[in-house]
Amino acid sequence: MDHLVFEVGLAVILIALVGLLSAKLRFSVIPFYILLGMAVGEHAPHFGLLDFRFIESEPFISFLGRLGVLFLLFYLGLEFSVGRLIKSGRSIAVGGTIYILINFTLGILYGWFTGFPLNETLVIAGITTISSSAIVAKVLVDLKRTANPETEMILGIIMFEDIFLAVYISILSGLVLSGATSLGGILLSASYALGFMLLFIIIGRKMVPVLNKALNIRSNELFLLVIFGVLFLVAGFSETIHVAEAIGALLVGLVLAETEHMKRIEHLILPFRDFFGALFFFSFGLTIDPTMFGDLQVWLLALGAVAITLFGNFTAGMLAGRSAGLSGKASSNIGLTIVSRGEFSIIMANIGKAGGLLAIIQPFAALYVLILAILGPLLTKESKLVYKMLDKVFRWERREKLKKERSQTQQ
Template sequence: MHGAHEVLQAIAIVLCVAAVTTVLFQRLRQPVVLGYILAGLVVGPHVPIPLVANPDVVATLSELGVILLMFSLGLEFSLRKLFSVGFTAGLTAVIQCAIMVWLGFVVGRAFGWTSRESIFIGAIIAISSTTIIAKAFDEQGIKGRLRELVVGVLIVEDLIAVLLMATLTAISTGAGLSLGELSLTTGRLVAFLVGLVVVGLFIIPRAVRAVVKLNRPETTLVASMGICFAVALLAQAFGYSVALGAFLAGSLVAESGEEKVVEHLVQPVRDMFAAIFFVSVGMLISPALIAEHWVAILVLTLVVIAGKILGVTLGAFLTGNGTRTSVQAGMSLAQIGEFSFIIAGLGLSLRATGDFVYPVAVAVSAITTLTTPILIKTSGPVATWVDRKLPKPLQTFATLYGTWVERLREAPAHQTRGVEVRRLARLLLLDAALLIGLAIGISLGTRKVALFIEERTGISRALAENLLLVGVAVLSVPFLVGIVRMARRLGEVLAQAALPPRQDGKVDLAAAPRRLLIVTLQVVTVLLVGIPLVAITQPFLRGPAGPLIILVLLVTLGVAFWRGATNLHGHVRAGAEVVVAALAAQSHSREPGSEEHALDDVPKLLPGLGEPVPVRLEDSSPAVGQTLAQLNLRGLTGATVLAIQRGEESVSVPTAQEVLRSGDVLALTGTQEAVQAARGLLERGGAPIASPSTS
């Protein structure tokens, strides 16, 4: 138990030093989080400065910062918002975590660490830091779709972390991990979440509304804090993180409709304890340990930044987000944090890892904490650069793919053939599970079976092992073929739901987009199944057989994808002529309001082009006099210009150097959100959605 004097001394030292460093960083126009980290380094035990705060006291106080930050984050995201991004966030988190677990294991083995240590390293670098991102987003004022997507991914990652910890505990204690145990662990987690949400929805929103009606701010603050810490404690009692409990408490309070009132009252308390949390992270930085393990720390830092940017960007894009949002999400999630400390501490307590793993995790977390604000701040320009450098066919695909996914989400239930999709998904998972079981089973039993064959037949053990491996490879082929076939069939069913084929015997003008969508959905399925499969089986298999198989599949699909993207680009150029004709017909019409409905028939004629919307540029438009390259409409909003009607002239698929003039009618296509943002930019010069520099 800490004495009152120790607590007072720690708070005084931490807050005074943090105040000085944050004022300095504000003057330098740098994120204040970096100032907190520097303050932690100053008052920590590893730097010879006569200002040392008790690390245990600071760590205890920092836990309050985590809880309050997560509670505030929950206030911004009601359960309805979370469910709306749940599918996208879930798939993105699975792809990213699987990639990082595999990369961590590979790096660990390359450094000569044991298999268990390498598995722990993979788990440590798989989970991003909700606390760090929440603070960085608050500082840079990031709202909208980007924030919702990132927070959704973080919540799913926290749930994955719970499963990883249960798995690692079972492996490290020698109890092994059966499918039944993993199912039981997952079932308990789901039961806890469902039970808490159901019961909480009946009690917490009503209670909060009743307290707010009293119109006593201090009563509202105390009651809200009571709910926050009670739910956090309940989560801890069930073996889950206090951060998860606090977030759910905030989401349940948000369902009351009084979240703005509560958030305003909580903010000052949250900011103070959040500062202590980041100072506590800085106190963990040991220059001596960093110097000792600098190579591993450098490599893992690069792997975390590059791997997470790639994994999240890929997952977010393939689930229907635009290029800009996907790149920004990837650069926002490129760090590790509090869960990494927990997993590293678990490895030490179970004696599954060496003493070096924890300080390495702390150092990587500290460095990526420093880089996170910079990456978030530069993510907008980087996303713009990426969009400009994409080949033309990929730019076209990136714009239209979002509209296809949007149509798929909005399609009626009977059109999406949910029963068929679920059946194919079950078969797909069954093939993957059998393949995993076969790989792990033969890995664990190869030596015993080879010894048995040697004793009975006289064949050498080495030859017997090679024969077994060949046999397993042959047995694996049907499962691999099954996965590819199910992925293809699943892609066909979903693509037909998004872009239904014509039934009247006429030319199917959606054929080219549908073929490309089928291939893309195949890629998504292979990634969703293949990457976790590789991550799970890699510790049991010799050599890079698993990754090579996935790579061959992706290269094969990549060739088909490129052909489809090239054909789609030609399809769009032809479709743009139809748009030009529709705009030209409108320009000769005298009927009022005809311009607004000029492109209403285009989606029926060319279903793969989304729903083009005409926008007229007035004299007051900020876009007048700018080229499309200067305007950067697609890079900022995700919408693209299919055609321009200019008096008696028409321009189909305009180039980047096309100068916009007053009176031009632009045919925009993209998702509804992208087109809405583009209209705002063209008509009023409004800020693009979720841009770090403008939000």
């Protein structure tokens, strides 16, 4: 690892340059980071002495990227509070159920209609159901939408997805890797995930007065050491009980948002969120092999999945938002924001690879994730325009206006 520091330094410079380019073009920076990673990853073409591939430093950069996910979700949690989530508990449960049912059903039907065997169909459904927590968090922060009314629902759906993920990975691993699964084991895994989240939120809320005193530390250095220690410890423990480490980081942020030190934490954590977050998307690009995209069948399969995901997410977002009493515009924002796919879809594809399923699953997942990682932030940014265009067809605004008028007339 003689050139590790040099490679990491070069990676950071390249990331900064594409960041400046995206700012000039006024486009989401996330696709630029991913495409840059693809261009310099171990699978990228090389030309003799002109070999700019990041091979030696890739494992280290990937680890820094994992930290980026933790900081992104931790910061998102800081923007909210446990109290706000509890108030929206019922609507989040309803919205999350709607989201999972629609997208999972569409995934199963898509796998079946395209002629895949059962195990491959279940993997495809997993790939197309779960959105990317990291990309969603990054987009919400970048577009300054953390205070929007629909963001509570988006955050709740992300947490709801994680409970589903814990259960589904247990089922899928049992079916694909060992050929069978235990109902008791699945229920136990789901209970661990749900129980841990609820227990952490309840205890964390009661601990706020203690945390206020414990975090009354003058030194920023010691203050950050304590915050980082708690963040990594909880995130790491979450992973051991089959709750995504990113959700553990989100829970820590939600609890600390209740304390009187929230603004100080937010101010100090911001540079770490931006730096490590950029490295996450770059490291994600490093894992993608561009040569896998040469098969027409892969493109057709990925584009078909993108189409059903866009339809499923928008429909689920509208229904979930309406069930919570949100406006048509806010409801459409839900579906367009959580359309991005990323780390969890790749995990699903890796289960398929480990189980010796059809080889097309890997390139399909990579291309599908790449398209939605690019399209998702763009749709979120232009959500107002998308809603206006669809409103001309479906007339949601007119229906809302008529509904209000009738309500006022009846009063």
